[in-house]
Amino acid sequence: MALIRNVMRRYDARSMATLISTGGVLPLPLIALLAPHTIKPGKMVLLMAIWTFIALIFAVTALRRRLTDPQFAVLGGLGIAGIGGTSLILADPLTAALVLAIVAVIPAIGAITASPRLILSHLALASACTAVVLATLAHTVPTFLISFGAMFGVIVVPVFLVVALRKSMEAVLDQQTRLCGIDPLTGLLNRRGFLIRASQLLSAARSSTGWIGILLLDVDHFKRINDEYGHLAGDGVLLSAAAAIREHAPVGSEVCRYGGEEFLLFHVVRDQEELWRCAERLRAAVAATAPVTVSVGGVCAPLMSSRNGSAHSTDDVIGNLLGRADECVYRAKESGRDTTVIDTIDPIVWNDGTLSSHAAEDPPASPPSASLYEVFYQRPADLVEMETRPGRS
Numbered sequence: 001m002a003l004i005r006n007v008m009r010r011y012d013a014r015s016m017a018t019l020i021s022t023g024g025v026l027p028l029p030l031i032a033l034l035a036p037h038t039i040k041p042g043k044m045v046l047l048m049a050i051w052t053f054i055a056l057i058f059a060v061t062a063l064r065r066r067l068t069d070p071q072f073a074v075l076g077g078l079g080i081a082g083i084g085g086t087s088l089i090l091a092d093p094l095t096a097a098l099v100l101a102i103v104a105v106i107p108a109i110g111a112i113t114a115s116p117r118l119i120l121s122h123l124a125l126a127s128a129c130t131a132v133v134l135a136t137l138a139h140t141v142p143t144f145l146i147s148f149g150a151m152f153g154v155i156v157v158p159v160f161l162v163v164a165l166r167k168s169m170e171a172v173l174d175q176q177t178r179l180c181g182i183d184p185l186t187g188l189l190n191r192r193g194f195l196i197r198a199s200q201l202l203s204a205a206r207s208s209t210g211w212i213g214i215l216l217l218d219v220d221h222f223k224r225i226n227d228e229y230g231h232l233a234g235d236g237v238l239l240s241a242a243a244a245i246r247e248h249a250p251v252g253s254e255v256c257r258y259g260g261e262e263f264l265l266f267h268v269v270r271d272q273e274e275l276w277r278c279a280e281r282l283r284a285a286v287a288a289t290a291p292v293t294v295s296v297g298g299v300c301a302p303l304m305s306s307r308n309g310s311a312h313s314t315d316d317v318i319g320n321l322l323g324r325a326d327e328c329v330y331r332a333k334e335s336g337r338d339t340t341v342i343d344t345i346d347p348i349v350w351n352d353g354t355l356s357s358h359a360a361e362d363p364p365a366s367p368p369s370a371s372l373y374e375v376f377y378q379r380p381a382d383l384v385e386m387e388t389r390p391g392r393s
Contacts, residue, residue, distance in 0.1 A: 017109040043089035084129035111162035186242035189256035213275035213300035222261035240290035248285040293338035297328025302347040311351035
């Protein structure tokens with residue numbers, strides 16, 4: 001078992017399938033020597049030439065371990081030709097037809113990871129090889145058509161099943177990746193989902209109004225709700241608040257569940273006044289439709305892009321905005337909760353990741369600011385202190 005696991009780790013699925021399919025043909029010369037009547041008279045030299053091709057495929061695959069598409073295109077084509085040649089020199093038509101069926105293996109193997117162009121080329125070559133062999137074996141046209149139709153199905157159906165399975169797996173992986181960025185309770189983006197989209201959101205702001213705004217909405221007295229009524233009641237409150245925020249969020253904005261009882265809204269704005277009106281609309285909507293109120297902190301700033309070394313990365317931009325918005329939330333809590341505090345900060349120079357070669361070689365002039373990981377999961381000490389003071393909830 002340990003040997004099998006070791007082999008499986010060394011070879012990918014396509015290489016393993018190639019080794020298995022070609023390895024089954026390697027004993028053919030020995031069989032021909034022990035039972036000469038299995039091949040047509042005078043075909044031993046041709047058999048050895050074909051066997052050499054197949055043995056070469058086996059050896060190259062065993063040494064390479066993982067075949068690239070060009071390598072598999074060449075080796076697979078040689079394999080199809082070798083299988084067809086083997087079928088032509090076998091004396092028994094039934095045996096020849098059974099060996100010919102092996103041509104279906106190579107296109108199916110290719111369909112595991114190959115490009116559509118390579119899959120189609122192997123399908124075409126296998127079909128052509130099948131037609132040539134069956135034309136020599138069939139004695140009448142109807143027999144040829146029936147045999148070719150059956151063999152064509154043997155070749156195409158496995159490829160179709162493999163391709164369909166690939167598509168299904170890709171869809172599942174895509175859904176899983178998407179769900180990893182979704183909060184399972186509220187259906188909103190979670191922190192991960194927001195971080196994945198951060199660069200896209202900044203690009204949209206830069207190409208639109210040039211201003212960005214972030215709002216943090218913190219549910220008031222949420223800890224008291226959990227303590228007095230239980231976590232199920234707390235989940236219900238979060239669902240109600242999330243529904244109100246999502247329903248009244250501006251078109252084109254992005255809403256996520258930032259933390260336990262905090263929601264984040266990213267919005268492309270024109271100025272502080274627009275962000276303040278958005279915050280007030282959301283605050284009023286939660287108060288009107290949910291059994292709680294929210295304290296809202298927000299920050300907005302002009303966004304400019306630059307490719308020089310002094311520009312801020314996406315992590316820096318989002319981190320700075322969230323840090324300032326969090327401070328505004330605390331000020332809103334101190335002001336009595338169920339209120340809004342909005343700040344405007346200086347223009348932010350953002351580097352979208354396409355640094356010039358000169359800038360990429362220059363070391364940064366100063367240490368980078370906190371990463372998004374630190375902002376989300378390791379709050380700065382001053383913010384942690386503010387959060388633990390009375391009145392934060």
